[in-house]
Amino acid sequence: MGEPIRILLAFVLAAAPAVLLCRVMMSLRIMDAPTEARKIQRHAVPTSGGIAVMISAYLATVAITEFTDWNLDSVILVTGAGALSAMLLGFADDILNVRATYRLVLVLAITLGMAVF
Numbered sequence: 001m002g003e004p005i006r007i008l009l010a011f012v013l014a015a016a017p018a019v020l021l022c023r024v025m026m027s028l029r030i031m032d033a034p035t036e037a038r039k040i041q042r043h044a045v046p047t048s049g050g051i052a053v054m055i056s057a058y059l060a061t062v063a064i065t066e067f068t069d070w071n072l073d074s075v076i077l078v079t080g081a082g083a084l085s086a087m088l089l090g091f092a093d094d095i096l097n098v099r100a101t102y103r104l105v106l107v108l109a110i111t112l113g114m115a116v117f
Helices: 003-027 049-067 074-096 100-116
Strands: none
Touching: 003 049, 049 074, 074 100
């Protein structure tokens, strides 16, 4: 199988979960409502599409390293995993209103984990 076909396959493997996850997030109605004075929107808007895009981008990166001869440095994969973890923490904060001190400790743990690897 040629490399362009493998790259296309990696794209398809990443695009399918993105579409599925975006639909799931929207069906769960995880929205940002204008409940505070600092928010400028008038109606609730979906806030979780970025998670689907981030997961899919990470899957595409991993798939490209597996299906092609491209040898991406492990730093890229670790950085992507750390970014995904931080994004999921932000998502959890949107839903659960995590205390700032807990968020800080978790972000520091993510950063430490990235530094160790």
